[in-house]
Each structure stands twice: as structure tokens, then as C-alpha cells.
Amino acid sequence: MKRSIYVLIACAYSVLFCAGCGAGKSAGDMSQMTTSVAVETQEVALQPMEQYVSVSSKVSSEQxxxxxxxxxxxxxxxxxxxxxxxxxxxxxxxxxDTEARLQVQQAQASLESAQANYDQNVGGSLETQLDQMQATVDSYQIQYDDLQKELEETEALYEIGAASQSEVDNLKSSVNKAKIQLESAQKQLELNQGSILEDTKKSLQANITQAEASLASAQKQLDDxxxxxxxxxxxxxxxxxxxxxxxxxxxxxxLVNMDNLKVSFHVSEDVINQISVGSPVYITVSAVSDEPMTATVTNISEAADSSTRLYQVEAALSNPEGNLKPGMFANVRLVTETKEDTIVVPLNTVLTDNGEKYVFVVDENNIAHKTTVETGLENDTYIEITSGLSIGDTVVTKGQDFLSDGNTVNITNGTTEQETTAEETEQE
Missing domain, CATH: 2.40.50.100 (RNA polymerase II/Efflux pump adaptor protein, barrel-sandwich hybrid domain)
Incomplete structure (x- = not known):
């Protein structure tokens, strides 16, 4: 802005000065005088170019x-x-934890009671009952074996006429009765050993398991x-x-993890397919620094929000010094396209007139020539020139708004306003 005001003042001063001089000079002398416009220039060269979209966001934590x-x-x-x-x-x-400790004590007592009941029944009374049943079986077995032996001996005596048929028949009847008693006792023992004992064990074990679960629950409540x-x-x-x-x-x-931070923002469907995980992002958090931090896209939503129709994008931020805080505002520049070697000039270098884009190119005689150009990628600072300029051209980057085709320019790159004024005064 200061440069633009200075150029206007310098031009006005030059015109007035020339008008004053004209009072004592002929028209021929006036025709020889020209007015130069102070400008800044740069030489056209190849450089990288990035196109990006800018969005606002806030710093948040990954955790x-x-x-x-x-x-x-x-x-x-x-x-x-x-x-x-x-x-x-x-x-x-x-x-x-007063109530929780009481619940743990009660649960512990219930578990001990269930364990004692199991030990008493499975290792005590039930085992005793089974031992008694086994003794009964053993007794019937001995009785049966004795009667069977006696029957065999009586049948042998009967064969030689030393015993009667009635004695044999009575013994056979006694053997059969003993056999029935033995088989009944064996079945009763097997029934208790198989189903009754196992069912009792399962029931008592279930009581222990339930008591253990109650104790674990009470202990968890205490831990909580x-x-x-x-x-x-x-x-x-x-x-x-x-x-x-x-x-x-x-x-x-x-609790907020300050080591793993991120920014989350939304983009339209026109942008979403131009980026991918790993795309570069420049993030400026003005509360910390005006210098942008370089990050990359880490997550991209596969579906748009149903109400906004925008896609969520996330980029990770490193925070080694701990200066970044969740909730801080961030300006995000998301790179959508990159070219490594192309002709790039400052954005305000290109002027537009009735849809025609042009720049001013300065020749070796410091004459500015209006040159039509075509443009490509652009961002907030630079614009790509796809045709109209060549490497090595000198293009006007400041002061072009006051130029016309064929104007003489005074290139002031690297000089102060006071130095430029002194030089122009000497030339006049």
C-alpha cells in the first residue's frame, strides 16, 4: 500500500516538475522528456507450485x-x-469404600459356607453312605458265594445218594434269593455312585461357583x-x-493426551477425490506461531455427513514442545495438487481486463510490454503461468497497476523509498 501511494506521489511530482521546466524550454525539448514508473520485478524461473484449499479448524487430541x-x-x-x-x-x-468392604466380607463368608457344605457332603456324609452301601454289597456277595458253594456240594452228594432232592431245592431257592439281594444292592450302589452323587456334587459346586462370582463382583466394586x-x-x-x-x-x-494432537475439518465433494492419506497439509496456529507447521492427512471419511454433505478429514500434529493446546484455532491449507517444475509468479502480478489475463514484461531498455498469459494452478500467494512467459523473462511484480504498454520503468528492487526518490530527482 505504501509503495502504491509512493508511486502516485512520484508520478505527480515528475509531471509537475516537467511542467515547471517547460516554461523555459521549447516544445522540442519537452518531447524528449519521459516519465518512468517505479516498479519491482523478478526473473521468471521454474519452481514447485501447490494448489490448496483453506479451511478453519480447531486443535484436538487423538486421545x-x-x-x-x-x-x-x-x-x-x-x-x-x-x-x-x-x-x-x-x-x-x-x-x-465402607459399604463396598462390607459386601466383600459378606461374599467371602458365603463362599466359605458353600465350600464347607461341599466338603461335608461330598467328602463326608455322601462318602459314608457310599461306604455303607459298598459294605452291604460285599456282605451279600459273601453270602451268595457261600450258598453257591454249599449248593454245589449238596448236588454232588445228591448224585451219590447222600442228599435229598428237597435239600438241593432249598439251597437253590436260597441261592436265588441271595443273588437277587446282591444284584439289588449293586444297582443301588451304582445309582448313588453315578447319578445321585454326581448331581449332588454339581449342585454343591454350583453354589461354590456362585459364591465365587459374588465375591469377585464385590471385590470389583471395592476396586472401583x-x-x-x-x-x-x-x-x-x-x-x-x-x-x-x-x-x-x-x-x-x-484426561487429554498432549503428545498426539490433530485437526479435524470438512471438505466438499469437489475436493475429496483430489486428496488421499499422506497428502500434505500446512497448519497455522496463530496462538503459537505465524509460521505454518507441515503435517499430512491421516484419515479421510468414506461417506459425507448426511446433513452438510461434507467429508471429514483429519491430520496429525506433533507437539514436542507442548505449546499446542486442544481448542486452539487453526488455519488449514490442504494441498490438492502439486507441480514440481513450472513457471510461477506472485498472484497479484497477473492483471485482468475484460477476461484477458496479462502481465508486464520489462525488456533490456526498461520498457514495460503488456503480455497476454494463460494461467493454471493458483493459491493465496502464487499463480502458475502456462503460456505467455519464458524462463529468464523479467516480470513486474509491484507497480503494474500504474503501467501502460510501452511505459519506461524504474526498477527499485532492494532500494528504499527515500533512495528511489533521490535517484528520480537527480534524473529529472
Whole structure:
């Protein structure tokens, strides 16, 4: 802006000065005088060119955890303050555990009772019953074996006429009865050993398992009275104090990981197919620095938001010095296309007249020539020239708004305004 004002003043001064001189000079002398326009230029060369879209965003954390207790109660002890750094596993606060300890004791007593009942029945009375049944079977077996032996001996005596038929028949009847008693006792023993004993064991074991589960649940409730950090980070918000009541539905605090930050923003369908994971992103967080940070796209949504029809994009940010904070505003420049070697000039170098784009090229005699150009990629700072310029051309980058085709220019690259004024005065 200062340069533009200076050029206007310099031109006006030159015209007035020439008019004053003309009072004592002929028309021929006036025709020899020319007015030069102060400009800045640069030589055309090949350089990389990036086209990008600019969007606004906020810095957020890759890991931000809401700390919600799993049990309700009164906060007995608070170990952290807002902004404190914590490690995963650190105890953040404790809830009064009086009731939880009583529940653990009751559950422990129930387990011990179930175990004692199992030991008494499976290892005690049931085993005794089985031993008694086995003794009965053994007794019937001996009785049966004795009668069977006696029957065999009596049948042998009967063959030689030393025993009667009635004696044989009576013994056979006794053997059959003993056999029935033996088989009945064996079946009873097998029944108790197989189904009754196993069913009793299963029932008693189920009682133990249930008691163990109740104890584990009570122990977990006791453990839950100590609320621990799930991630490394800082305490981002703190909603409790010692003596306050917390519940399993309320957020006690938030933990934010400050090492892994990101920016999340949205782009239209015209942009989404021009980028991919790994595409470069320049992020400026003015609260930290005006210099952009280089990042890359890490995540791209495959579907547009149903209400906005925009696609969400995320880019990761490194935070080695810890200056970045979640919630800070960020300006994001998302690169959509890149060319490595092309002719690029400052954006304001190109002027437009009735749809025609042109620049001013300065020749070796410091004469400015209006030159029509065609353009390609552009961003907030630079624009690509696809035709109309050649490598080595000298193009006007400042002062072109005051030029006409054929004007003489005074190239002031690297000089101050005072130096330029002195030089023009000497020339006049």
C-alpha cells in the first residue's frame, strides 16, 4: 500500500516538475522528456507450485477420555488438580469404600459356607453312605458265594445218594434269593455312585461357583472406588472436589493426551477425490506461531455427513514442545495438487481486463510490454503461468497497476523509498 501511494506521489511530482521546466524550454525539448514508473520485478524461473484449499479448524487430541466412575458415592480423597500430568494407572480419586468392604466380607463368608457344605457332603456324609452301601454289597456277595458253594456240594452228594432232592431245592431257592439281594444292592450302589452323587456334587459346586462370582463382583466394586487414569495425559477438566457425590452417570474429569494432537475439518465433494492419506497439509496456529507447521492427512471419511454433505478429514500434529493446546484455532491449507517444475509468479502480478489475463514484461531498455498469459494452478500467494512467459523473462511484480504498454520503468528492487526518490530527482 505504501509503495502504491509512493508511486502516485512520484508520478505527480515528475509531471509537475516537467511542467515547471517547460516554461523555459521549447516544445522540442519537452518531447524528449519521459516519465518512468517505479516498479519491482523478478526473473521468471521454474519452481514447485501447490494448489490448496483453506479451511478453519480447531486443535484436538487423538486421545481425550471422560473419567466416569463405575460406582457411586462420596469423594473421599482427590489426588489431582486441573492441569496436572498423570500416567495410565495412576489413582485420580477415591470414593468412600465402607459399604463396598462390607459386601466383600459378606461374599467371602458365603463362599466359605458353600465350600464347607461341599466338603461335608461330598467328602463326608455322601462318602459314608457310599461306604455303607459298598459294605452291604460285599456282605451279600459273601453270602451268595457261600450258598453257591454249599449248593454245589449238596448236588454232588445228591448224585451219590447222600442228599435229598428237597435239600438241593432249598439251597437253590436260597441261592436265588441271595443273588437277587446282591444284584439289588449293586444297582443301588451304582445309582448313588453315578447319578445321585454326581448331581449332588454339581449342585454343591454350583453354589461354590456362585459364591465365587459374588465375591469377585464385590471385590470389583471395592476396586472401583479407586478411580484410575486410563491414558497418559493432563487433567483437562475437573468437575469434582473432596466431599462431593459422584455417580456412574456423571463425568468427574477429562484426561487429554498432549503428545498426539490433530485437526479435524470438512471438505466438499469437489475436493475429496483430489486428496488421499499422506497428502500434505500446512497448519497455522496463530496462538503459537505465524509460521505454518507441515503435517499430512491421516484419515479421510468414506461417506459425507448426511446433513452438510461434507467429508471429514483429519491430520496429525506433533507437539514436542507442548505449546499446542486442544481448542486452539487453526488455519488449514490442504494441498490438492502439486507441480514440481513450472513457471510461477506472485498472484497479484497477473492483471485482468475484460477476461484477458496479462502481465508486464520489462525488456533490456526498461520498457514495460503488456503480455497476454494463460494461467493454471493458483493459491493465496502464487499463480502458475502456462503460456505467455519464458524462463529468464523479467516480470513486474509491484507497480503494474500504474503501467501502460510501452511505459519506461524504474526498477527499485532492494532500494528504499527515500533512495528511489533521490535517484528520480537527480534524473529529472
Amino acid at each position: 481425550e477420555v471422560s473419567v466416569v466412575p463405575k460406582t457411586s458415592g462420596t469423594v473421599k480423597k482427590l489426588y489431582v488438580s486441573l492441569g496436572d500430568t498423570v500416567k495410565a494407572g495412576d489413582v485420580l480419586f477415591e470414593i468412600d 472406588t479407586k478411580v484410575r487414569a486410563e491414558i497418559d495425559g493432563i487433567v483437562g477438566t475437573l468437575n469434582i472436589s473432596e466431599g462431593s457425590v459422584v455417580s456412574a452417570q456423571s463425568e468427574a474429569m477429562t
